Amino acid sequence: MSRAVIVVLDGFGVGAMPDADAHRPGDAAADTLGHLLDHHRAATGHRLPLPTLEALGLGFVHPHPGLSRRPSLPVAAGRAALGYPGADTYAGHQTMVGADFSRVAVARLAGHLDEVAAALRANGHNTDDLGGRPLLVVDGQILVHDNLEADPGVNWNVSGRLEDVSFTEVLRIARVVRSVAPVARVIAVGGHADAPLRTFVREGALGTVGLDTPASGFYRNGGLAVQHLGTPLDHARRLPELAAGAGVPVTLLGKAADVLACDAAVCRPAVDTTEVFALTLDALRGAPDTALIVSNVQETDLAGHQQDAPRYACVLQQADTGLSALLPLLSSPGDRLIVTGDHGNDPVIGHAFHTREYVPVLIHRPEATRPDRLPAARTLADVGATAAVALGLGATALDRGTPLPWPTAGSAGVPG
Incomplete structure (x- = not known):
């Protein structure tokens, strides 16, 4: 029995992928999180406080001087390559739930x-x-x-x-x-x-x-x-349909309700970040012992498109507060809170388009005794496969994705 909650911070990248400059040479320098933290300190003289994300291992994934590198929660933390061409919310979310978008082209x-x-x-x-x-x-x-x-x-x-x-x-x-x-x-x-x-x-x-x-x-x-x-999808091999078919209640919130539309799911669109987390809390409070909830925080992405770093920082703090409210409700062994992104959207890069960046994968595991490092995921589909295993489903039933392996006994945890 497990409740898996995936929170997607839309447009939340942690550094350029090797091919980020394939279409725009300047994007080789993309770093949504790093530039956001730098901008905030330059503008205010203070570090941007993100206590929940730091507790979940964000500073381990992105070793920035403005973040603590020591997670204080039992997490497994790493980063994921996108696993699809370009940088797109629709392709990112479909990949995340197990669809194979590796052959989709970026083409004029x-x-x-x-x-x-x-x-x-x-x-x-x-x-x-x-x-x-x-x-x-x-x-x-x-x-x-x-x-x-x-x-x-x-x-x-x-x-x-x-x-x-x-x-x-x-x-x-x-x-x-x-x-x-x-x-x-x-x-x-x-x-x-x-x-x-x-x-x-x-x-x-x-x-x-x-x-x-x-x-x-x-x-x-x-x-x-x-x-x-x-692009044509085998919906039976996506995580929401796979879970629903196994009798697991599925709830899609925020932009995820639109992007991942699933006939068997409860879908509640919303844009306001506070409302998205209120809906997530309500869904979690009413969820049975086994359930899948996917929530999307869209306002981070909107701030990136607007090249508005102060707004992005404000929304990220709202998300941090919202995540802190979810954690006490995910305390049973097997429960999972997975925080990730779908691409980057650097708010100071100088253009209004998505940036092709790695995204964080922060997984809270109540039964663990220490924080651990995850190996780098080659695709966002590994996030969906990991959630499938947590729900007791066979990850091989997804079109794509491999469950992320937990570190073995005796391996090194996250350094201080």
């Missing part, structure tokens, strides 16, 4: 225009370019283009102005694009724009071209319709 639409246009024409649609720019105008009304709000090449959008077409038609075209797209997500978007959509086409980062969705008025004019079409 420009490199696949002919293939996408051929698929659309085969389904009875007309396609044109827009003055030679690398995007498609379908049936004279709907744009197929790079997503300019996510990391370049991670997602493509299919956008339609609802004054001109129905969202049903936008979605129909998006499904055709999805059938040939190598990227993690094709996002169908319909909204009320201030002018024809071609008016708002602009160049993005790294040679992308697409619709400036915020400028179009979609977000402020009401009636926005969005549907995310992810």
Whole structure:
């Protein structure tokens, strides 16, 4: 019997992966946590207090002078590589629950225009370019283009102005694009724009071209319709469905409720960090002896996108307080609190995109007698596999992931 609670601090990286500069050379210096701690000390003259995260081993994972290196709780602490291309919340969460995203590509639409246009024409649609720019105008009304709000090449959008077409038609075209797209997500978007959509086409980062969705008025004019079409998944081999199929109650909270949508789960979306932890506490208090809860703290990621280090620090402190409230409710042998991330989002890197960083893996184990070091995980899928084992499920039933091994008796613990 075990209750496994996974808390995802969205956009919480602990240092650049070796290939972080593959698309943006400056990202080789990405370090969300380190830069956040440095910025806070420079701005305030004081270290950023994160007592719960330090007790869970954060300073061991990231040996920064602003963090204690001695965990005070019985934890196993380490870090994980992402295990999927790029740095994306959707791919990160799917990987974390055992889906195999290792073969998903980061690709600009420009490199696949002919293939996408051929698929659309085969389904009875007309396609044109827009003055030679690398995007498609379908049936004279709907744009197929790079997503300019996510990391370049991670997602493509299919956008339609609802004054001109129905969202049903936008979605129909998006499904055709999805059938040939190598990227993690094709996002169908319909909204009320201030002018024809071609008016708002602009160049993005790294040679992308697409619709400036915020400028179009979609977000402020009401009636926005969005549907995310992810790469095909075997949902039966994801952790939420695996747990639910074994009779384990599953609760998805915050952004996890949207990203990991599972028919068998209780799903409660929320953005406010305090609300996310209040929902997590309520779910934990009402949980039976065996349960899976996955919560996402989204406001860390939002602060990174806004390049707002003070806000990021404030949200991280709120999360630290929220984690401290969870720990007393996870005191039975076998219970697990797993704190991790899905990618980085360095708030001082100088751009508004995700950063490809390692993420922490901090696992509270009430039955342990000391803190221990975990080996580096090659993929976030190992987090899901570890939670599966804690719940008494077979990790091999997941599409991907290997349970993280606890240190053997007599091995060295976390140094002081």
